[in-house]
Amino acid sequence: MSISLKTDxxxxxxxxxxxxxxxxxxYSSFKEFNxxxxxxxxxxxxxKFWFDRFSSGKLDEEEDDLSISDLKSVLSDDKHRLRxxxxxxxxxxxxxxxxxxxxxxxxxxxxxxxVIDIDFSEFSSCFNRFIGGNxxxxxxxxxxxxxxxxxxxxxxxxxxxRSAFRKVSKNMxxxxxxxxxxxxxxxxxxxxxxxxxxxxLHVRHLFLSSDLVHPLENIIPFLKPEILETISVNSYFxxxxxxKRLMGMDQWKNARNLEIYGILCNFGSTExxxxxxxxxxxxxxxxxNEELAQIKKILLESSQIETFCIxxxxxxxIDWNVIEGGLGPIIPGIDGIRxxxxxxxxxxxxIEEEEKSVKFVRKTYY
Numbered sequence: 001m002s003i004s005l006k007t008d009x010x011x012x013x014x015x016x017x018x019x020x021x022x023x024x025x026x027y028s029s030f031k032e033f034n035x036x037x038x039x040x041x042x043x044x045x046x047x048k049f050w051f052d053r054f055s056s057g058k059l060d061e062e063e064d065d066l067s068i069s070d071l072k073s074v075l076s077d078d079k080h081r082l083r084x085x086x087x088x089x090x091x092x093x094x095x096x097x098x099x100x101x102x103x104x105x106x107x108x109x110x111x112x113x114x115v116i117d118i119d120f121s122e123f124s125s126c127f128n129r130f131i132g133g134n135x136x137x138x139x140x141x142x143x144x145x146x147x148x149x150x151x152x153x154x155x156x157x158x159x160x161x162r163s164a165f166r167k168v169s170k171n172m173x174x175x176x177x178x179x180x181x182x183x184x185x186x187x188x189x190x191x192x193x194x195x196x197x198x199x200x201l202h203v204r205h206l207f208l209s210s211d212l213v214h215p216l217e218n219i220i221p222f223l224k225p226e227i228l229e230t231i232s233v234n235s236y237f238x239x240x241x242x243x244k245r246l247m248g249m250d251q252w253k254n255a256r257n258l259e260i261y262g263i264l265c266n267f268g269s270t271e272x273x274x275x276x277x278x279x280x281x282x283x284x285x286x287x288x289n290e291e292l293a294q295i296k297k298i299l300l301e302s303s304q305i306e307t308f309c310i311x312x313x314x315x316x317x318i319d320w321n322v323i324e325g326g327l328g329p330i331i332p333g334i335d336g337i338r339x340x341x342x343x344x345x346x347x348x349x350x351i352e353e354e355e356k357s358v359k360f361v362r363k364t365y366y
Contacts, residue, residue: 010084014081014085018115087126203227244268277307284312286312309358313357
């Protein structure tokens with residue numbers, strides 16, 4: 001019966017970890033393990049080696065730094081590992097011929113539940129299956145699918161499907177949170193869903209493509225400010241009053257990257273964008289002198305902006321005469337590179353010129 005354990009390295013390591021978490025010494029665990037599994041196929045030195053690793057918070061990788069709680073989660077969150085521990089307890093109880101089956105299940109469960117949080121019904125189901133001769137430790141489950149397949153499945157789920165998937169496991173929660181989510185044109189329905197939530201959504205990158213920018217007002221308030229990093233908007237009409245309300249929200253103020261596609265919106269006060277680290281404007285036509293003057297003011301006043309790019313590749317190309325008309329004469333240095341000097345004399349913007357874009361990149365004098 002123990003052959004199922006002997007031929008499965010992951011199960012063996014799981015049982016060793018289980019014994020370590022049971023607060024037994026390496027020596028007593030070694031004696032118990034070989035009494036149950038027999039054949040002494042794991043040496044006492046092997047036990048000491050792994051117990052020392054577990055004590056250091058290491059499992060599979062050298063860079064592991066796991067707490068006792070983390071190590072317990074390793075067993076409880078992995079069906080394969082959990083079943084290996086239940087199987088080990090089954091082997092221990094199988095030798096107790098004087099006990100009834102109910103007593104065996106109860107005693108084994110009491111020992112395991114001190115280490116691993118598990119429901120009694122789940123434990124007894126596995127225990128009785130092993131006692132009955134079904135020794136399969138690992139079933140083929142959804143979690144065994146390649147990560148690429150799981151990600152594709154998640155991306156095709158609607159909001160409610162994703163919400164259900166997030167409850168499956170910590171790993172699944174991470175996959176769902178990292179997946180792209182497209183709400184297409186159903187903004188009103190999506191807005192109602194967001195309003196029904198008890199907590200804000202963890203979204204890193206919000207991309208809105210709409211003729212009007214109004215749907216942003218129905219979405220951004222329900223995103224967690226500390227998580228949202230990038231706001232991308234593809235629109236042909238920016239309502240000044242709406243943009244003013246959006247720029248007053250914590251989500252806008254905490255985001256680090258801004259991308260605008262279509263036409264350039266009026267930022268109002270330059271203070272509304274000084275916190276961004278990277279700004280990219282994909283505009284239909286070349287920006288005018290007034291817009292360039294505002295961009296220059298933003299660049300000179302900001303201590304955060306690392307890159308600011310104006311891209312007109314959708315329809316046109318960069319007109320340097322217009323650039324100089326808005327920014328003022330910017331004469332190339334002896335190295336041929338144009339620079340815009342910021343108010344912080346230790347820093348400047350190096351201007352990268354291309355046919356259809358101009359990019360300002362913050363640099364520091366050394």
